[in-house]
Amino acid sequence: MAAHANLERRVSIQLDLTQDGVLNNVIVTPGTPTPEEMQSIENSVSAFPIRGSNAPPVSISTSTTPAVSIRQACKSYTPGKPILDNMDMTVPRGTIYGLLGSSGCGKTTILSTIVGLKELDSGDIFVFGSRPGTKGSGIPGRRLGYMPQDIALYEYLTIKEILQYFGRIFGMTATEIDGQTEFLVNFLQLPNRNKKICALSGGQKRRSSLAASLIHDPQLLILDEPTVGLDPLLRESIWNHLYQLVTTRRTTVIITTHYIEEARHSHTVGLMRNGRLLAEKAPDTLLKEHKTHLLEDIVLKLCRKDLSPSLDSHKATNGNGNNNNNGKNGKKNDVVAEALSEISFYSRINKMLPLSRSYKHEMNQDKPEVVGLKFQQTAPIGDAEPTRKRHSSLKRRQSFIDTLSDDMWFRASRIRALTVRNYLNFFRNPVFVLGVVFLPSVQMILTSLIVGQDPQHMRFGVANHEFSGWEERCSKDLKSNVCGADLSCRYLNQLKYQNGDFFDLVPVEKESDAVDEVRLGKMWGYISFPENYSEYVGLRSGHGLFADNETLEGSIVKLRLDMSHYLAGVFMINNLFSSFQEYLKGSISTCGGSPKEVELPFNYSAVYGSVNSRYMEYIIPGALILIIYLITLCSCAVSVIGDRKQGTLDRSRVAGIQTFDIMISYFITEGTTVLFQAALGASILILGFNLEVQGSTVLFLFVCIITGLCGQASGLLIGILCPDEVEALFLGMFFYLPMMLLAGVIWPLEAMPDALRYFSYCLPLTLTCESLRSITSRGLGLLHPKVWPGVAVVSIWTVSFWIIALCIFRSLKKQ
Ligand SMILES: Nc1ncnc2c1ncn2[C@@H]1O[C@H](COP(=O)(O)OP(=O)(O)OP(=O)(O)O)[C@@H](O)[C@H]1O
Structure with missing residues (x-):
């Protein structure tokens, strides 16, 4: 049988007292009190000073729907290992519910489902009568204050910024946020509000986290181990504050704690084990039933019983069964005694804690149903039907517009x-x-400095067998300007000066030395001119294609390159050939010819960009x-x-x-x-x-x-x-x-291979690159077929x- 079904009836009474101890309002939770209970409550309430004759009457109100009601909740993260196992839980409105249980028993899981972060595999959860996450439930949302087990605050924000962040999320005004911040910083003894969270101690962080959950004065406050690591005095003041919230604001509090005795301050204690509640009762009732002064003993006892399969489970949930012997009168007396003890308890608390908070946030949408001493009738009476219909339609429309603008405003905020x-x-x-x-x-x-620039200072060997000491002879301004003379010098000069510092030409005696240098990675290659190179070139140009082998051999420049680096190789070949073309032009003009003779027979120019892009x-x-x-x-x-x-x-x-x-x-x-x-x-x-x-x-x-x-x-x-x-x-x-x-x-x-290319067109960046390139180098507009596809794909x-x-x-x- 589910634990909740065996609960004895317990009536919780909250008194709304002024600073002078004058009674404003009495709230009874849960359910409608019986006539006998009402009589007892009225008698008890009459002990308090009441307000003047012009003041509204003291109301005794009750709410029939619990704040949280969980039925047959099941949840597992891995199949076959239930974390919540047909769990039932009832949290009356305006009370403190202490949820106790060993580590890993599922407390955080059940809290996560209440706040709408997780969903049950099966079973029902109702928060203020609605399922969390449904429209109009307000959960998740402003009705809820949640302090998770982890600190869950932005490390680089200050305390003030954190409170402002949560305040704004809840749609509070700057003045309201400032007022609440002032109060919470003082109340929770927070350090300088301009301190960043990362600079706080563990306890200070926890208190800041608590402040963030309290900023908007929520109807339901869910605190997952808020007092862990705090000193006893501060823990006591936190509990006092929770009482104050319950008595003055009708807040419902669910709190988990590992300090078992601390839970004694709750109105109801839920003892959880293996995903279900072993007991759910008032701490005093539990202590009485188990004839002990320590909740810890009860936790131990119930856990042991739960472990032992031979024990009578009915007894375990009912305690010692004394209640069964109680008659109707006894039950009534219990309720009254409890009510009276609570009245004196709350009056003590109210004296301890002055009602100092000015913040009034109109969020408590679910006003309690008034059942007590005096009723306040608010239902519309006597309107003619058509007028009533028109009014209600106008009202509906207005309320729709209000909701819409409210929603939009909150969204924007x-x-x-x-x-x-x-x-x-x-x-x-x-x-x-x-x-x-x-x-x-x-x-x-x-990228601009590195990619696309020509390499520089590439060491390149020169074995010039035409001249010994060619470095001196081949100065930039050749002394000899004779047609067909000093050809190796002309080419080397071209190579040296045409492309700036591309090559660092290094003289080598023998080709084999140059090869060794290349193998050692000290050079990129070498060029070698045979003896009498200029002479053979002259002979070759005289004989054209029909020159003999010796002439041909003697007029050939040998190049050997390190082609292991593809790009370096390409650059070297480009430089060597473009220099050769220029050298030919120079040599031809020295001999009276036209340099155009060695130009390629193409006339090319750029449609987009420039030929020197x-x-x-x-x-x-x-x-x-x-x-x-x-x-x-x-x-x-x-x-x-x-x-x-x-x-x-x-x-x-x-x-x-x-x-x-x-x-x-x-x-x-x-x-x-x-x-x-x-x-x-x-x-x-x-x-x-x-x-x-x-x-x-x-x-x-x-x-x-x-x-x-x-x-x-x-x-x-x-x-x-x-x-x-x-x-x-x-x-x-x-x-x-x-x-x-x-x-x-x-x-x-x-x-690219075709298939890969077509695939690449579908990727986010391929056509976008093409679009951007077309805008920069081609000057195309958005509607051009080279541009819009990229924009569309991305x-x-x-x-x-x-x-x-x-x-x-x-x-x-x-x-
Ligand atoms: N997201 C998840 N995926 C898988 N397992 C999880 C997940 N969250 C929790 N659990 C497991 O569910 C079990 C209950 O976890 P839960 O956090 O609810 O325990 P708890 O009672 O809050 O524990 P504690 O008091 O130590 O915080 C644990 O065994 C945990 O390992």
Whole structure:
């Protein structure tokens, strides 16, 4: 039989007293009192001074629906291992419920299901009569104050900022937040409110976390081990404050604690073991039933009984069965005695704690049903039917508009709070700021300085057998300007001076020495001129194709290169051949010929760009969006994982923040950082490295921003999929690195196998790179077929990532 079914009736009475001890209001929980109970309560209440004749009457009110009602709750994380096992639990309104149980028995799990963070496999949970998460339940949301077991606060925010954040989420005004902050900082003995959370001690952090759950004066307060690690005096004052909340604000409190005796201060104690309640009664009743002074003894006893299969389970849930002997009168006397003892208890508490709080937040939507001494009739009477209908329709419409604007206002206020939090979190972390804001610019500077520039000072051997001491003879201005003379010198000069510092020419005696140097990695190759090279070249030009072997051999320049480095090899060959062409032109003009004779018979010019375009201009647009994409991906994934790991995300969700709000706030913060990254990166490239953006700079920035937002959306997805940063790193690399290669940033897409190329077109960055390149080097507009497909593809990916992230995020909640 479920534990709740065997509970004896216990009536809890709360008195609303003024500072002078004058009675305002009496609230009876739970259920409607019987006439006998009412009589006893009235008698007890008459002991208190009542207000003047003009004041509203003292009301005795009750609420029939418990604050929390859990029936047959089952939950398991792994099949066959139930964490909640047909658990029943009832938390009366306006009372403190102490949930006790050993570590791992499922306390946090049941609390998570109450606040709507987790869903049951089966069974029912009702919070204030509604299922958590349903529309209008207010759970998660403003009715709830939740202090999770972990600190769950943003480490880089100050106490004041944390309280402002939660206050804004709950739609409080600045004055209300300031008032509550003042009170909570003093009450919970918090240090300087401008201290960051990361600079607080463990106990201070815990108290700040408690303050965050109390800021909005919730109807239901769920505290998961709030007093752990606190000194006894502070623990006592926290309990006193909970009483004050219960008596003055009708707050319902569910609290878990490992200090078993502390739970004695609760109205009801729930003893939990193996996913179900062994007992759920008033502590005094339990102590009486078990004839002990310590709750700890009872916990031990019940656990032992639960362990022993031979024991009568009926007895275990009913205690010693004394209640069965009680007659109706005895039961009534018990209720009255309890009521009276509670009255004196609450009056003591009220004297101890002056009602000093000025904050009045109109959130207590569920007013208690008045059943007591005087009724206050509020039902509309006497209206003619049509007028009533019109009025009610107008009222409905007005209420719809109010709800809508209320919703929109709260939504905007929440998104603002989230955005401010994101910015604060971001700017308080210097490494993050440096990385996110400046890394793209640093990368662009490095890319411009390194990629696409010609190599320099490549050591290259020269074995010139035509002249010994050729370095002196082959000075830049050759003394001999005779046709066909000093040809090796002419070529070497061309090689040395044409391309600046590309080659450092080093004389070598023999080719074999040069080969050794190349093998040792000290040279990139060598060039060798045979003896009488100029003479043989002259003979060869005289005989044309019909020169003899000796002439041919004597006129050949030997080149041997280190081709193990492909790019270095290509650069060397380019330099050697372009120098050779220039050398030929020079030699021909010395002999009276026209240099045009050795020019290629092509007349080429550029449609887009220039014939002297630099590789840098090809690579830069792609490199810019690759880095922006990567950084937004990382920053967003890290932020989401941090938010999840710290527990702040769950805490915000319990406060009513929706996934969409979180995404919008990230959208705003990432959007502005991407704009900054792109603007700074583009300015450096344009002003510092003469990058010419032929098209619209606004369009250039727009493409960068949507790429950044795509990175943000994929980061969000990775952050949701991965429980920690290491997994996110590997998933991110798995996703990003192939995309980087396939995007055609480093190598032209046309070099890829067809199937791979078509596949790469579907990836987020391939066509976007092409779009950006077309804007910078070709000056094309958004509607050009080279531009819009990139914008379309990256937008589709962004939306898809968002939708997938949203779905996964929602499904995670149910686990
Ligand atoms: N997300 C999860 N996935 C798998 N198992 C989980 C998960 N959360 C909790 N558990 C397991 O469920 C059991 C109950 O956990 P829960 O946190 O509810 O215990 P608890 O009573 O609050 O413990 P404590 O007093 O130590 O906080 C534990 O065995 C825990 O390992």
